[in-house]
Amino acid sequence: MSEHQPTLQRLRITYRKGEALKYVGHLDFVRAWERSLRRARVPLAYSESFNPQPRLQFAAALPLGATGRAELMDVWLTQPMEPTQFVALVQPHLPAGLEIVAAAEVPLKAKGLQSLLRAGCWQVDVESDLDANALAGRVADFLAATSVPASRQRKGQAVAVDLRPLVLELAYAGQPQPGWHRLLMTLASHEAATARPEQVLAVLGLQGATARAERLQCLFAEEVAPSSPAAAAAPA
DSSP, rough: GGGGOOOEEEEEEEEEEEEGGGSHHHHHHHHHHHHHHHHTTTTBBOSSSOOOOOOOOOEEEOOTTTTTEEEEEEEEEEEOOOOHHHHHGGGGSSTEEEEEEEEEEEOOOOOOHHHHHHEEEEEEEEEEOHHHHHHHHHHHHHHHHHOOOEEEEEETTTEEEEEEEEEEEEOOOOOTTTTTEEEEEEESSSSSOBHHHHHHHHHHHHOOEEEEEEEEEEEETTTTTTOOHHHHHOOO
């Protein structure tokens, strides 16, 4: 079986998770990838365990309801493939709303995506009857604050956190359409500390508002300092 074969290649896949899949949870999303890869007859490597699983690693799960423009996943193979061949084989089997943007080979022993992830750049459109100047003022007040109390869920319990150091950048970016406001955020996202768009909306007084959140880019250790949400934003 494929799980007993040596792993010979590791490919890093950049993909887009669109509107059609934004309410699919992460575990079901992983299963969708696994089904698609098997149907494409990709030579998957498997974990060495009692219940072998395809060797896939995702940089970070998207929150339910969010989309991603440039998500990352590593896949391990037992036979080398050209990245372009991988894309050509797999793309026809992917569900609607999932598109491979790029593929490249990385060293087998490269550090894991999850260990290197430091932040995510987000574009968040929120529906509100707030005046643009009022919301821009709330953003300015947030940035001027030294501490912003908030809470997050951990093992089913609400835990108090200081949100301010977890929001690396925050900018008001105008109104993409009447009644909607656009915010650009760079949010910490690693094992020690993570922030989510809904937490930022809550402290801005927009808790419960209808919002469209899209992660534009994942930032890794060497990329956090020079990057910004404005630089990451592409035309919608």
